[in-house]
Amino acid sequence: MRLVELSRSEHAELRIRADLVEASAASQHLIPIVVSEFRKAATQYPIVFAKSPETGRFAPYVLNGLGVEENLFWSGTELDVAYVPLNVRRQPFYVGTKDASGVLCIDLDNPCIDGSGQKRIVNPDGGDSSYLKEILSILRELVSGKDRTEQFIATALSLNLLAPIMLDLVLDDRTPLQLEGLYALDEDRFRQLDEREIARLWKTGYLDLIYSVLIATGQIFKLIRLKNQRIALSRAWHSNAG
Amino acid sequence: MVRPVRSICIVGGGTAGWLTAGIIAARHRTESGGLQITLVESETIGIIGVGEGTWPTMRTSLKKMGVSETDFFRECNASFKQGAKFARWVTGQESDFYYHPLMLPEGFPSLDLAPFWTKYSDEHANAPSFSDAVCFQEAVCELGLAPKLITSPEYAGVANYAYHLDAGRFASFIRQHCVKNLGVRHIIDEVTGVAKTDTGDIDYVETSKSGRLGGDLFIDCSGFRSLLLGETLEVPFVDCSDVLLIDRALAMQVPYDDEQSEIVPHTLSIAQKHGWIWDIGLQTRRGVGYVFSGNHTTADAALAELRAYVGDRHRDLQPREIKIVAGHRQTFWKQNCVAVGLAGGFLEPLEASALVLIELSAEMISAMMPATRETMDIVARRFNETTLYRWGRIIDFLKLHYLLSKRTDSKFWIDNRDPASIPESLKEQLELWRYRAPGDQDFTSNREMFPAASYQYVLFGMGFRMDVGNLPLDRDVGIAQQAFTQNETLKAKWTRTLPKNRDLINKIKEHGLQKI
Numbered sequence: 001m002r003l004v005e006l007s008r009s010e011h012a013e014l015r016i017r018a019d020l021v022e023a024s025a026a027s028q029h030l031i032p033i034v035v036s037e038f039r040k041a042a043t044q045y046p047i048v049f050a051k052s053p054e055t056g057r058f059a060p061y062v063l064n065g066l067g068v069e070e071n072l073f074w075s076g077t078e079l080d081v082a083y084v085p086l087n088v089r090r091q092p093f094y095v096g097t098k099d100a101s102g103v104l105c106i107d108l109d110n111p112c113i114d115g116s117g118q119k120r121i122v123n124p125d126g127g128d129s130s131y132l133k134e135i136l137s138i139l140r141e142l143v144s145g146k147d148r149t150e151q152f153i154a155t156a157l158s159l160n161l162l163a164p165i166m167l168d169l170v171l172d173d174r175t176p177l178q179l180e181g182l183y184a185l186d187e188d189r190f191r192q193l194d195e196r197e198i199a200r201l202w203k204t205g206y207l208d209l210i211y212s213v214l215i216a217t218g219q220i221f222k223l224i225r226l227k228n229q230r231i232a233l234s235r236a237w238h239s240n241a242g
Numbered sequence: 243m244v245r246p247v248r249s250i251c252i253v254g255g256g257t258a259g260w261l262t263a264g265i266i267a268a269r270h271r272t273e274s275g276g277l278q279i280t281l282v283e284s285e286t287i288g289i290i291g292v293g294e295g296t297w298p299t300m301r302t303s304l305k306k307m308g309v310s311e312t313d314f315f316r317e318c319n320a321s322f323k324q325g326a327k328f329a330r331w332v333t334g335q336e337s338d339f340y341y342h343p344l345m346l347p348e349g350f351p352s353l354d355l356a357p358f359w360t361k362y363s364d365e366h367a368n369a370p371s372f373s374d375a376v377c378f379q380e381a382v383c384e385l386g387l388a389p390k391l392i393t394s395p396e397y398a399g400v401a402n403y404a405y406h407l408d409a410g411r412f413a414s415f416i417r418q419h420c421v422k423n424l425g426v427r428h429i430i431d432e433v434t435g436v437a438k439t440d441t442g443d444i445d446y447v448e449t450s451k452s453g454r455l456g457g458d459l460f461i462d463c464s465g466f467r468s469l470l471l472g473e474t475l476e477v478p479f480v481d482c483s484d485v486l487l488i489d490r491a492l493a494m495q496v497p498y499d500d501e502q503s504e505i506v507p508h509t510l511s512i513a514q515k516h517g518w519i520w521d522i523g524l525q526t527r528r529g530v531g532y533v534f535s536g537n538h539t540t541a542d543a544a545l546a547e548l549r550a551y552v553g554d555r556h557r558d559l560q561p562r563e564i565k566i567v568a569g570h571r572q573t574f575w576k577q578n579c580v581a582v583g584l585a586g587g588f589l590e591p592l593e594a595s596a597l598v599l600i601e602l603s604a605e606m607i608s609a610m611m612p613a614t615r616e617t618m619d620i621v622a623r624r625f626n627e628t629t630l631y632r633w634g635r636i637i638d639f640l641k642l643h644y645l646l647s648k649r650t651d652s653k654f655w656i657d658n659r660d661p662a663s664i665p666e667s668l669k670e671q672l673e674l675w676r677y678r679a680p681g682d683q684d685f686t687s688n689r690e691m692f693p694a695a696s697y698q699y700v701l702f703g704m705g706f707r708m709d710v711g712n713l714p715l716d717r718d719v720g721i722a723q724q725a726f727t728q729n730e731t732l733k734a735k736w737t738r739t740l741p742k743n744r745d746l747i748n749k750i751k752e753h754g755l756q757k758i
Binding site for chain 1: 752
């Protein structure tokens with residue numbers, strides 16, 4: 001990764017291949033999301049919590065695979081989902097910090113920066129392109145969502161609502177599968193909260209988030225189905241080849 | 243008439259007093275009241291505060307008290323300790339060192355790697371050290387790494403660990419917790435006298451401003467003075483200086499070169515001509531001290547040795563001198579009074595036994611808390627048996643370090659190996675261990691202090707040779723090989739993954755550890 005501050009003049013000629021943006025997630029089993037995405041994410045993925053290896057702090061993620069670096073939604077050319085997380089769609093742009101305020105940065109090593117791309121940063125008249133405007137709005141949502149997400153996590157932790165989960169499955173080919181370091185909302189604990197606490201969650205909007213996460217839990221069956229399909233495909237391939 | 247035990251009065255507020263208060267309160271305080279615990283401490287009497295090394299037991303103690311490990315790191319200048327590195331204890335050479343790590347050998351105790359390692363090192367000149375061959379902690383320590391990750395929950399570790407801490411800050415940290423969260427009543431006052439009842443129990447302690455403080459049980463945490471148990475109840479002191487020759491300490495607080503200097507993740511114990519130097523890395527400074535025998539050298543000569551160790555840059559540091567009498571009270575619980583900490587006794591800090599004995603004593607008092615004065619004598623008898631046994635085992639284990647030394651550079655080391663100074667219990671064990679490694683069969687009490695593995699680390703670390711010729715090893719040779727290989731795998735993994743000790747402590751202070 002080579003992050004530099006984006007310059008409308010210096011980088012005016014850069015072209016971006018939007019069709020390669022999703023490839024950045026091809027081998028990500030966890031993609032971070034912010035709370036404003038929970039509802040949409042819940043229609044597609046399990047929402048889990050994991051600790052940052054850098055800070056140990058919890059953040060919410062959508063789970064894309066059942067193994068490290070596995071993305072079962074990656075078709076080879078795109079993510080086969082109805083909702084792609086902001087953290088994928090923002091590629092190859094980032095928010096850096098300069099003099100304690102945020103600045104727009106671009107990762108010059110990102111493969112979607114390519115001369116054959118159709119997306120440009122500025123219009124011929126020098127103004128921001130509609131593409132860049134969309135990117136900026138995504139980044140704004142990510143930045144403003146960060147604090148709200150942290151507050152939600154802090155509340156969940158203070159109510160002891162997070163609990164470690166260990167995905168412990170046996171797939172169709174009988175291989176056992178384990179995924180560690182993931183945490184989920186503890187439904188039993190949630191059901192034990194008293195009225196006062198529930199009212200507080202409702203007023204802050206956290207109740208919606210909690211239900212989104214609980215509903216999203218069932219998406220794990222989609223991942224298992226996708227994984228088993230892959231196994232069946234690879235088996236068919238091997239038997240044909242044999 | 244049945245006299246229920248409802249209130250406890252703790253005299254003295256160092257680490258002993260506050261840890262004891264915290265451990266008992268965490269168990270016996272209830273919503274409706276439970277035991278009432280009062281701690282009285284003087285504003286003028288300072289704490290000795292030399293106990294800066296803990297055992298892994300401290301993790302359990304803190305957790306049980308409901309303390310956050312993150313807060314502990316932030317408030318107590320604390321750092322991680324993964325055992326001790328003993329340098330120059332065997333030959334005195336520069337290259338002479340061994341580790342007593344906190345992790346058990348791979349497969350222990352169902353598998354005993356010691357005879358396999360012995361056989362291998364009998365046959366191979368460049369065999370790895372015992373601790374390096376059987377556990378990955380020595381490698382982690384040599385690289386200055388922490389025992390866990392920032393993603394590890396509070397009190398959980400990749401490698402077993404204990405702490406180094408600032409005893410003064412630790413006492414006030416636990417005090418705040420006790421007063422704020424555990425309902426311990428705190429009185430700052432001078433104790434001016436102690437009164438006894440007709441039956442010889444402690445009736446109350448007299449204070450200058452707060453009057454008489456009574457209690458059904460008194461806990462003496464008054465330090466070396468042993469105000470209640472020693473002075474008032476006249477329990478004699480059992481001197482152990484015939485076994486452990488050290489009787490003096492010079493202690494210094496040595497600043498780091500800069501804020502980000504490495505923090506050594508283990509206790510260093512470097513043998514000197516007439517004793518040994520401890521070196522403990524905290525966040526902002528090191529605690530360094532020389533414990534020596536005043537019968538073998540002078541304080542001036544010892545100070546010169548200590549100064550040579552800390553280096554010329556720190557020549558302005560003034561040491562604190564502490565007189566030590568190795569030994570303990572004949573009994574620890576008499577009448578309605580039990581002593582915890584220095585009031586019960588003291589030994590040189592070679593295996594950091596001070597704080598762990600406080601924890602174990604407080605835990606035992608808490609678990610066996612007599613319901614009535616009438617049953618207290620039974621509890622006292624059991625407490626005394628166990629505690630006396632524990633002191634005996636610590637003394638044996640400390641002595642082991644000295645008698646395995648081959649140093650001849652001073653009378654101190656030679657006198658330490660005088661057969662007359664070696665306890666019979668230790669002599670017996672050593673006879674057995676000539677033909678087989680220390681095992682759980684040698685330590686059958688549930689009151690044991692050091693596991694058999696600790697004896698293995700010290701024995702084989704110090705070059706003790708065992709004759710394994712008659713041991714039936716063939717059957718387990720494959721399993722042993724697997725265990726050695728597993729250790730190498732873990733060593734490769736964790737030396738690559740674990741962060742530097744300082745880096746992790748910085749992160750804990752910035753981000754905190756998660757509780758889950």
